[in-house]
Amino acid sequence: MGEITMPRLSDTMSEGTVGRWLKKVGDQIAVGDIIAEIETDKATMELEAFEAGVLQQILIPEGQTVPIGHPIAIIGDSATPVAPTPSIPPVTTQPSAPSASAVTPVTVQAVSPAAVAESATPAPAVGGDDNGRIKASPVARRLAEELGIDLRQVVGTGPGGRIIKENVEEFAARRGAAVPAPTVTPSTPPPTPVPVSPPTPVQPPAPARTPTPAPAPKLVGAEPLSRMRRAIARAMTDSKPGVPHIYLTIEVDADALVALREQITASGTRVSINDLVVKAAAKALSKVPAVNVSYSQTADGQPGIVRHSQINIGVAVALDDGLVAPVVRDADKKSISVISAEIRDMALRAREGKIKQQELEGATFQVTNLGMFGIVEFGSIISVPQAASLAVGAVRKVPVVRNDQIVIGQVMNLTLSADHRVVDGAVGAQYLQELRKLLEAPMNIIV
Amino acid sequence: MPVITYRQALNDTLGEELARDPNVLLMGEEIGVFQGSYRVTEGLLAEFGPKRVVDTPIAEEGFVGVAIGAAMLGLRPVVEIMTINFILVAIDQIVNHAAKIHYMFGGQVSVPLVIRTPSGGTGQLAATHSQSFENWFAYCPGLKVVAPATPYDAKGLLRAAIRDDDPVIFIESLALYDTKGEVPEDDDYVLPIGIADVKRPGTDVTVVSYSRMTAVALQVAQRMEQEGISVEVVDLRSLRPLDRPTIIESVKKTNRAVVIAEDWYSYGVTAEIAATIQEEAFDYLDAPVYRVAGLEVPLPYAKELSAASKPNANNLIYAIRQVMRGTKRMR
Numbered sequence A: 001m002g003e004i005t006m007p008r009l010s011d012t013m014s015e016g017t018v019g020r021w022l023k024k025v026g027d028q029i030a031v032g033d034i035i036a037e038i039e040t041d042k043a044t045m046e047l048e049a050f051e052a053g054v055l056q057q058i059l060i061p062e063g064q065t066v067p068i069g070h071p072i073a074i075i076g077d078s079a080t081p082v083a084p085t086p087s088i089p090p091v092t093t094q095p096s097a098p099s100a101s102a103v104t105p106v107t108v109q110a111v112s113p114a115a116v117a118e119s120a121t122p123a124p125a126v127g128g129d130d131n132g133r134i135k136a137s138p139v140a141r142r143l144a145e146e147l148g149i150d151l152r153q154v155v156g157t158g159p160g161g162r163i164i165k166e167n168v169e170e171f172a173a174r175r176g177a178a179v180p181a182p183t184v185t186p187s188t189p190p191p192t193p194v195p196v197s198p199p200t201p202v203q204p205p206a207p208a209r210t211p212t213p214a215p216a217p218k219l220v221g222a223e224p225l226s227r228m229r230r231a232i233a234r235a236m237t238d239s240k241p242g243v244p245h246i247y248l249t250i251e252v253d254a255d256a257l258v259a260l261r262e263q264i265t266a267s268g269t270r271v272s273i274n275d276l277v278v279k280a281a282a283k284a285l286s287k288v289p290a291v292n293v294s295y296s297q298t299a300d301g302q303p304g305i306v307r308h309s310q311i312n313i314g315v316a317v318a319l320d321d322g323l324v325a326p327v328v329r330d331a332d333k334k335s336i337s338v339i340s341a342e343i344r345d346m347a348l349r350a351r352e353g354k355i356k357q358q359e360l361e362g363a364t365f366q367v368t369n370l371g372m373f374g375i376v377e378f379g380s381i382i383s384v385p386q387a388a389s390l391a392v393g394a395v396r397k398v399p400v401v402r403n404d405q406i407v408i409g410q411v412m413n414l415t416l417s418a419d420h421r422v423v424d425g426a427v428g429a430q431y432l433q434e435l436r437k438l439l440e441a442p443m444n445i446i447v
Numbered sequence B: 001m002p003v004i005t006y007r008q009a010l011n012d013t014l015g016e017e018l019a020r021d022p023n024v025l026l027m028g029e030e031i032g033v034f035q036g037s038y039r040v041t042e043g044l045l046a047e048f049g050p051k052r053v054v055d056t057p058i059a060e061e062g063f064v065g066v067a068i069g070a071a072m073l074g075l076r077p078v079v080e081i082m083t084i085n086f087i088l089v090a091i092d093q094i095v096n097h098a099a100k101i102h103y104m105f106g107g108q109v110s111v112p113l114v115i116r117t118p119s120g121g122t123g124q125l126a127a128t129h130s131q132s133f134e135n136w137f138a139y140c141p142g143l144k145v146v147a148p149a150t151p152y153d154a155k156g157l158l159r160a161a162i163r164d165d166d167p168v169i170f171i172e173s174l175a176l177y178d179t180k181g182e183v184p185e186d187d188d189y190v191l192p193i194g195i196a197d198v199k200r201p202g203t204d205v206t207v208v209s210y211s212r213m214t215a216v217a218l219q220v221a222q223r224m225e226q227e228g229i230s231v232e233v234v235d236l237r238s239l240r241p242l243d244r245p246t247i248i249e250s251v252k253k254t255n256r257a258v259v260i261a262e263d264w265y266s267y268g269v270t271a272e273i274a275a276t277i278q279e280e281a282f283d284y285l286d287a288p289v290y291r292v293a294g295l296e297v298p299l300p301y302a303k304e305l306s307a308a309s310k311p312n313a314n315n316l317i318y319a320i321r322q323v324m325r326g327t328k329r330m331r
Helices: A114-119 A138-147 A165-177 A227-239 A255-266 A273-287 A336-351 A425-440 B006-020 B044-048 B060-072 B084-098 B134-138 B151-163 B212-226 B244-254 B269-280 B303-308 B313-323
Strands: A002-005 A015-021 A034-039 A044-048 A053-058 A065-067 A071-076 A106-109 A245-253 A293-297 A303-307 A313-315 A317-319 A322-324 A365-369 A388-402 A405-419 B003-005 B024-028 B053-055 B076-080 B114-118 B144-146 B168-172 B180-182 B197-200 B205-209 B231-235 B238-240 B257-264 B290-294
Touching: A034 A071, A138 A165, A227 A303, A245 A255, A245 A425, A255 A273, A255 A405, A255 A425, A273 A313, A273 A336, A273 A365, A273 A388, A273 A425, A313 A336, A317 A336, A388 A425, A405 A425, B003 B006, B006 B024, B006 B044, B006 B151, B006 B180, B024 B060, B044 B053, B060 B076, B060 B084, B076 B151, B084 B114, B084 B134, B114 B151, B134 B144, B134 B168, B134 B238, B134 B257, B134 B269, B144 B151, B151 B168, B151 B180, B197 B212, B197 B244, B205 B212, B205 B244, B205 B313, B212 B231, B212 B257, B212 B313, B231 B244, B244 B257, B244 B269, B257 B269, B257 B313, B269 B290, B290 B313
Parallel strands: A106 B290, A313 A365, A365 A388, B024 B053, B024 B076, B076 B114, B114 B168, B144 B168, B205 B231, B205 B257, B257 B290
Antiparallel strands: A002 A071, A015 A034, A015 A065, A034 A044, A053 A071, A245 A405, A293 A303, A317 A322, A388 A405, B003 B180, B144 B238, B197 B231
16 A cells, blocks of 8 residues: 655646646546546646555645645455545644744844845845745744745745744734625725834844835635746735735727617616716626635635625725725616616715725726716726725817718727736626626617 | 851851861961951861861862771861862862762762862963863763852752761852852751752743853843843752752743853863753754853963953853843844
């Protein structure tokens, strides 16, 4: 009887995910058979059997990530398959080997503390260094492991961006506070810690402002990200700390939309262009649900994604001294008149300061409109934990080409900001396409 | 409880032990008629006479050897070496004889010898008179090395050393002789050798120290408290045996450690403590273990240089701030 362990499939690989089992428990395995697909940080690779026998146990289910060397299945010579006993592997997001620099005692001689200052050159903190190694104190590492926290998401405030115990504790406290009931609760982004050098005889260089990663609250129902998705998320965060936004702008022919609105208004119902856009945005989300998601953490602290079953649109409302985004719940299922009434009611109460907190919570997508100010187009900031936000520009008359003639047309620019960790450009573009289709043939919004 | 000086605590203890046990005798340079270079043996010659308080020639190797022989035959000599700098000529007697005899003679004979000597100092005593060598002896199996920081500990540990059947190197400090502390009267307490003492409880950082540096650490701990940093001071009291569990327990609580000692940095006592901490409390560390120790130079005579060559409160504060970097208190 032999164990099949997570193989090292690349030099940089420290852990792998069982992508797919290609053999079942009880299957005869011949040497050279492909028994599973393993996802690494770079690619999906095939796992070949090096011994023959019967697949007796699958220890690691599909989608689970384990460090290299961890047993994932057992091959035996018995023809009788053994009932699988799934073992929950230790969640290791990092090689557990401690970093040498974290424990190297540092000289403080009576009169020459300069050596210390030299060794304490600060560096940006999040996500580890170029080699993916995360600088964390041993106790921070141990605590993170105990709490199931992925250190890559923790901002280190220690020397050189080292993650210290306090950072993990603060992260855990935030994460704990951000675990909501059934729906998604927007979590407050963490304050950006600004490490300040202690007033010491020899001042170490002032550390650069440490970027804060986008908080990844633990949301109910989060499923683990695929290896590739994770790598993208990490790369995006490295490049643009916080939520790595991408912006996609599309021009919509608004003639039909304006005409429809005039028709509805003429019938005595008050409806704004924005109401129609909100409804269309919700409907487009039901067609492209990949945008209606949240970057999150799984229960065991791994990077994850939540695919929302509800479509709740936050509608940004400007106040005298700020803005709020009351939420139209199930906007895809509500009629345009109901959406319009809800937005009007909530906006009014928001301006009067009478909006309830729960009416501001649970959005899965946001619509922001600055068209009334004549803004042609803009990029909005995503409200965590949403993964996308739609910025609506003004409907304006411009010369357009129709049937090879320059005529006066009405256009509206829409810009989608998307969290690139979970929403790629092509998906966002697909969504905008769908949205444009709806807005240019707006009867489809209503029916 | 009466408050007395460290010197008085030693003097009282020597007198009491001389009175308690007729086998106890004192030996050393200038300890009798001159009453001790640092007045630790003041009045003892007059009280106990020249057979119990023996002035020796300036010949450390010789009289330490005499004391070892006397100890082997049942006496309990307490030898004073004027400063630890002069112990070097006697080191063969101590390391190759006192420390080995019990072992090499199959346990047939013990060496109940105490060598008292002040170590370190910043008093412009220059290169050959300001050194710290306790680590040389703490390094040697077969010896016990104690280094009390307070009058109370000095008394309890000197009693323990005199009543111990093995050779004990008893480290004092010129700067501590005039320090004061509470010592109970008419209380025959004995402090077991090898037990460290948490001199001040704290939660943020452990400072490990002994002898004079414990006084520095306590003073710094008080100052750091005003900055909101809670310092726990672990006073080793004994370098061999070393009370590792107390150090580790403290570091597990605070997750941070600074070790301070007066000896030179490389191969010094701080290295041993730091190594112990990383071995036994690695998973509890939130910062590298910092060491504060003497500058690695022949110790200078000039007043400013002499002071600068030894670790002081500012060095310790600097190190504490270093290990606290990145915490809320320092942000």
